[in-house]
Amino acid sequence: xxxxxxxxxxxxxxxxxxxxxxxxxxxxxxxxxxxxxxxxxxxxxxxxxxxxxxxxxxxxxxxxxxxxxxxxxxxxxxxxxxxxxxxxxxxxxxxxxxxxxxxxxxxxxxxxxxxxxxxxxxxxxxxxxxxxxxxxxxxxxxxxxxxxxxxxxxxxxxxxxxxxxxxxxxxxxxxxxxxxxxxxxxxxxxxxxxxxxxxxxxxxxxxxxxxxxxxxxxxxxxxxxxxxxxxxxxxxxxxxxxxxxxxxxxxxxxxxxxxxxxxxxxxxxxxxxxxxxxxxxxxxxxxxxxxxxxxxxxxxxxxxxxxxxxxxxxxxxxxxxxxxxxxxxxxxxxxxxxxxxxxxxxxxxxxxxxxxxxxxxxxxxxxxxxxxxxxxxxxxxxxxxxxxxxxxxxxxxxxxxxxxxxxxxxxxxxxxxxxxxxxxx
Amino acid sequence: xxxxxxxxxxxxxxxxxxxxxxxxxxxxxxxxxxxxxxxxxxxxxxxxxxxxxxxxxxxxxxxxxxxxxxxxxxxxxxxxxxxxxxxxxxxxxxxxxxxxxxxxxxxxxxxxxxxxxxxxxxxxxxxxxxxxxxxxxxxxxxxxxxxxxxxxxxxxxxxxxxxxxxxxxxxxxxxxxxxxxxxxxxxxxxxxxxxxxxxxxxxxxxxxxxxxxxxxxxxxxxxxxxxxxxxxxxxxxxxxxxxxxxxxxxxxxxxxxxxxxxxxxxxxxxxxxxxxxxxxxxxxxxxxxxxxxxxxxxxxxxxxxxxxxxxxxxxxxxxx
Amino acid sequence: xxxxxxxxxxxxxxxxxxxxxxxxxxxxxxxxxxxxxxxxxxxxxxxxxxxxxxxxxxxxxxxxxxxxxxxxxxxxxxxxxxxxxxxxxxxxxxxxxxxxxxxxxxxxxxxxxxxxxxxxxxxxxxxxxxxxxxxxxxxxxxxxxxxxxxxxxxxxxxxxxxxxxx
Ligand code: NA
Ligand code: NA
Numbered sequence: 060x061x062x063x064x065x066x067x068x069x070x071x072x073x074x075x076x077x078x079x080x081x082x083x084x085x086x087x088x089x090x091x092x093x094x095x096x097x098x099x100x101x102x103x104x105x106x107x108x109x110x111x112x113x114x115x116x117x118x119x120x121x122x123x124x125x126x127x128x129x130x131x132x133x134x135x136x137x138x139x140x141x142x143x144x145x146x147x148x149x150x151x152x153x154x155x156x157x158x159x160x161x162x163x164x165x166x167x168x169x170x171x172x173x174x175x176x177x178x179x180x181x182x183x184x185x186x187x188x189x190x191x192x193x194x195x196x197x198x199x200x201x202x203x204x205x206x207x208x209x210x211x212x213x214x215x216x217x218x219x220x221x222x223x224x225x226x227x228x229x230x231x232x233x234x235x236x237x238x239x240x241x242x243x244x245x246x247x248x249x250x251x252x253x254x255x256x257x258x259x260x261x262x263x264x265x266x267x268x269x270x271x272x273x274x275x276x277x278x279x280x281x282x283x284x285x286x287x288x289x290x291x292x293x294x295x296x297x298x299x300x301x302x303x304x305x306x307x308x309x310x311x312x313x314x315x316x317x318x319x320x321x322x323x324x325x326x327x328x329x330x331x332x333x334x335x336x337x338x339x340x341x342x343x344x345x346x347x348x349x350x351x352x353x354x355x356x357x358x359x360x361x362x363x364x365x366x367x368x369x370x371x372x373x374x375x376x377x378x379x380x381x382x383x384x385x386x387x388x389x390x391x392x393x394x395x396x397x398x399x400x401x402x403x404x405x406x407x408x409x410x411x412x413x414x415x416x417x418x419x420x421x422x423x424x425x426x427x428x429x430x431x432x433x434x435x436x437x438x439x440x441x442x443x444x445x446x447x448x449x450x451x452x453x454x455x456x457x458x459x460x461x462x463x464x465x466x467x468x469x470x471x472x473x474x475x476x477x478x479x480x481x482x483x484x
Numbered sequence: 485x486x487x488x489x490x491x492x493x494x495x496x497x498x499x500x501x502x503x504x505x506x507x508x509x510x511x512x513x514x515x516x517x518x519x520x521x522x523x524x525x526x527x528x529x530x531x532x533x534x535x536x537x538x539x540x541x542x543x544x545x546x547x548x549x550x551x552x553x554x555x556x557x558x559x560x561x562x563x564x565x566x567x568x569x570x571x572x573x574x575x576x577x578x579x580x581x582x583x584x585x586x587x588x589x590x591x592x593x594x595x596x597x598x599x600x601x602x603x604x605x606x607x608x609x610x611x612x613x614x615x616x617x618x619x620x621x622x623x624x625x626x627x628x629x630x631x632x633x634x635x636x637x638x639x640x641x642x643x644x645x646x647x648x649x650x651x652x653x654x655x656x657x658x659x660x661x662x663x664x665x666x667x668x669x670x671x672x673x674x675x676x677x678x679x680x681x682x683x684x685x686x687x688x689x690x691x692x693x694x695x696x697x698x699x700x701x702x703x704x705x706x707x708x709x710x711x712x713x714x715x716x717x718x719x720x721x722x723x724x725x726x727x728x729x730x731x732x733x734x735x736x737x738x739x740x741x742x743x744x745x746x747x748x749x750x751x752x753x754x755x756x757x758x759x760x761x762x763x764x765x766x767x768x769x770x771x772x773x774x775x776x777x778x779x780x781x782x783x784x785x786x787x788x789x790x791x792x793x794x795x796x797x798x799x800x801x802x803x804x
Numbered sequence: 805x806x807x808x809x810x811x812x813x814x815x816x817x818x819x820x821x822x823x824x825x826x827x828x829x830x831x832x833x834x835x836x837x838x839x840x841x842x843x844x845x846x847x848x849x850x851x852x853x854x855x856x857x858x859x860x861x862x863x864x865x866x867x868x869x870x871x872x873x874x875x876x877x878x879x880x881x882x883x884x885x886x887x888x889x890x891x892x893x894x895x896x897x898x899x900x901x902x903x904x905x906x907x908x909x910x911x912x913x914x915x916x917x918x919x920x921x922x923x924x925x926x927x928x929x930x931x932x933x934x935x936x937x938x939x940x941x942x943x944x945x946x947x948x949x950x951x952x953x954x955x956x957x958x959x960x961x962x963x964x965x966x967x968x969x970x
Contacts, residue, residue: 072899073876073877074877074880075880075881075892075896075899076876076877076878076880076881076882076892076893076896077876077896077899077900078874078875078876078900079874079875079876079877080874081874081900081903082876084903084907085903088906096557097552097555097556097557097558098555098556098557099910100555100910100911100913100914100917101552101555101557102907102910103907103910103911103913103914103939104548104551104552104555104914105544105548106907106939107858107914107936107939108544108545108547108548110857110858110861111545111547111854111858112664112854113664113667113850113853113854114664114666114667115857116828116832116853116854116857119825119828119857119860119861119864120828120829120832123825123829211669211670211673213666213667213670216666216669216670216691216692217666219692220509220690220691220692221509221510221540223511223690225692225695226669226692226695227692227695288674289674290674290675291671291674291675291676292676292836292840293676293836294663294667294670294671294674294676296667296832297832297835297836300828300829300832300833300836300853301832301833301836303829304829304830304833307829322822323818323822326821326822326825326826327817327818327821327822327867329825330817330821330822330825330860330863330864330867331864331867331868331871331873332864332873333860333861333864334860334861334862334863334864334865334866334867334868335864335865335868335873335874335875337857337861337864337865338861338862338864338865338868338874339875341861348543348544351538351542351543352503352538352543354536392542395509395540395541395542396540396542399509399510399511399539399540430877431877437875440875441873441875444873446875446878447875447876447877448877448878448879448882551917551921551923554917554921555917569926570923570924570925570926570932571921571923609921609922610921638843640839644926645847645850645851645926645927646926646927647847647927650845650847654845659839659843659844659845660845660847661839661845662845662847662849662850662927663850664850
């Protein structure tokens with residue numbers, strides 16, 4: 060009854076075309092009333108605490124950094140540079156986008172921050188390079204998840220704390236699956252570039268050198284971000300703030316493309332985008348709380364264990380469950396709830412806990428790009444003030460197929476992820 | 485706190501559906517203790533009481549679940565005294581370093597009159613303190629061996645965001661760095677921090693901190709009790725019989741929780757040692773002397789009642 | 805009247821978001837400098853940055869109402885014929901506004917609860933209620949934006965009707 064109310068109200072508000080955030084909080088509040096579960100104002104308490112996290116601050120920071128880069132002329136110079144460097148390759152810019160996400164993902168565990176940070180530069184670059192907007196947005200939404208699989212990853216740490224698996228082993232196990240997924244996506248981008256005859260420029264060394272020269276100030280930006288995190292000067296969230304400061308200085312004083320009025324507009328638009336994304340995060344917290352209270356994922360997991368004794372069927376059903384949960388719940392609570400329930404059963408099915416962790420992670424990642432609720436889709440859409448419907452297209456479907464192929468490979472060939480950690484013992 | 489439990493008269497056939505929250509993971513001493521509590525309640529009430537336990541902070545952060553207890557959306561909670569400091573001054577005395585010399589003494593001293601009085605003081609913020617469980621004794625996990633204060637000098641030590649805790653590390657000669665719980669592992673890996681502290685020894689294992697900070701100094705510089713709390717609105721609605729039953733079951737569950745704590749500590753330390761961690765014992769006197777400025781700053785004008793501190797110290801001496 | 809309020813709140817939102825956002829950048833950058841160059845602890849930074857962010861989020865939520873950037877799944881309503889579409893849009897806009905009213909009332913309740921319980925923040929020791937205030941504030945400004953938007957939509961329909969009748 061409570062569960063039915065939760066999903067029904069969510070569905071009705073969604074179908075009416077109202078903001079997805081209101082659908083989430085509306086479903087949650089209706090369920091609280093239906094079950095007389097707790098005071099209704101618990102919902103606003105949850106809306107506050109869901110965004111009360113310093114790690115989440117990376118999202119508004121990278122949104123501001125992105126806005127400052129584009130209004131300050133940094134993005135344009137980086138785009139020219141990228142075009143001069145890889146414009147001659149088939150699908151070159153698509154490849155660069157995905158590769159940047161992998162590189163950024165090596166340092167930052169947040170998929171949404173990856174989409175905001177890389178997308179701010181690469182989506183306009185892709186469009187300018189002749190790729191369709193739909194392809195550009197789908198690419199960044201999908202590639203954004205790579206950072207969660209490629210270590211370090213806070214989601215992995217969450218899994219390890221819930222199950223007692225070593226973080227070191229999990230990190231090692233994520234490397235190859237992250238690379239294979241990145242490679243699959245890159246292959247698709249190249250295929251797209253060739254098939255759609257995206258115009259290719261001839262490589263010109265003089266043009267390349269001149270673009271590099273003009274982009275020196277801009278190129279320092281990723282170097283500062285990546286270098287700073289790698290050498291332990293700051294955390295990923297802090298790096299986002301440093302990126303804003305750097306973008307501000309370069310845009311206002313070096314390239315001099317931002318004046319005071321422009322600055323106000325830029326910051327205001329970044330505040331609106333952040334507000335929009337974080338409002339969804341806040342409202343999803345209310346929906347997730349109800350899922351937890353009603354123990355919906357827990358009951359589903361117990362149900363799966365009760366009906367099957369076969370390893371292959373078990374993994375398949377778990378994959379399906381996680382994909383569905385990933386549509387409605389944030390990654391961290393979902394892992395905290397489901398992992399401890401399934402974990403004790405793993406030995407009975409003869410499944411390695413590290414292997415299982417990677418499977419969970421991949422599933423939750425796919426959940427980030429599945430409608431109606433895929434947080435990466437929403438962040439990508441804000442990059443271009445697009446409708447989310449625009450992102451649900453055949454390109455996104457193909458990226459999902461890449462993910463599913465990768466998932467199947469890893470599910471049935473455990474060595475892909477277990478090979479590297481085996482050296483640690 | 486479903487609709488069933490409202491009303492309060494323990495009429496025949498009345499059932500109670502309660503919710504409990506714990507911030508530590510499934511399988512932790514808090515989780516297992518609460519499950520024991522739930523089992524005892526159910527058994528002794530002949531099935532009238534059902535307590536559902538949500539562990540791993542799935543109902544929310546410490547701040548938000550404690551608010552939930554105040555508002556009556558969560559019925560029972562185990563939470564560390566440090567988290568309660570934002571809600572009341574009653575628990576901030578336990579933030580003081582070296583208030584207790586070790587965990588065994590702390591457990592006994594906490595049943596003394598002074599500490600029990602602080603449980604009762606929770607009533608003023610809408611909570612009924614039942615009894616003290618524990619979060620554990622603090623240690624320092626570092627990237628290099630810390631055998632004395634000279635080794636600690638200048639190290640960047642992760643602290644919780646409490647000013648008192650941070651002052652403890654400053655007094656010990658280190659530089660406190662505030663990091664969110666989820667950022668600790670990678671921050672030590674990349675070098676943002678050199679050591680992790682303000683956390684119990686068991687967490688070094690459950691959070692895998694020992695993988696990146698394998699030198700664990702058993703400094704005992706803090707002991708964090710964790711009261712078991714009932715929502716006051718629920719408590720006041722219960723009949724005396726039920727209240728009595730809750731108290732009895734909580735007492736037994738606490739003993740079980742202590743037993744789990746001891747077992748897990750031994751097991752985890754052995755496991756960590758087997759995986760390359762090194763445990764370092766220190767001479768506590770040098771450290772105790774070093775943190776005296778923290779007492780001077782926070783006791784008295786700093787907000788912590790000197791009479792209370794003395795009363796607890798008397799209880800500690802009585803135990804010793 | 806509604807139009808003036810709507811514009812006034814827009815200005816306030818713009819001003820606040822710029823000041824708070826830049827302050828947040830400055831605080832976090834300063835904390836990195838404190839830790840690495842000056843080697844002194846700056847404990848309040850994490851908490852201050854977090855609370856500034858929450859303010860930005862709820863001011864941003866209200867800006868999002870004004871700029872109509874809160875994303876929904878619009879494929880289904882887009883399929884409706886134009887006449888019905890406009891009416892459905894007004895209906896859903898009113899529904900959104902009512903949900904904001906509900907959230908506003910609830911957040912005032914929560915605000916009141918925080919004042920009654922005198923909860924303080926950990927490092928900066930300011931009342932949590934002060935931080936939480938951004939929720940009722942954001943929702944209130946959102947309600948004004950919704951009201952103005954509804955007024956505009958209704959006027960638009962009336963205007964069309966008059967045009968057709970004339
Ligand atoms: Na990563
Ligand atoms: Na999804």
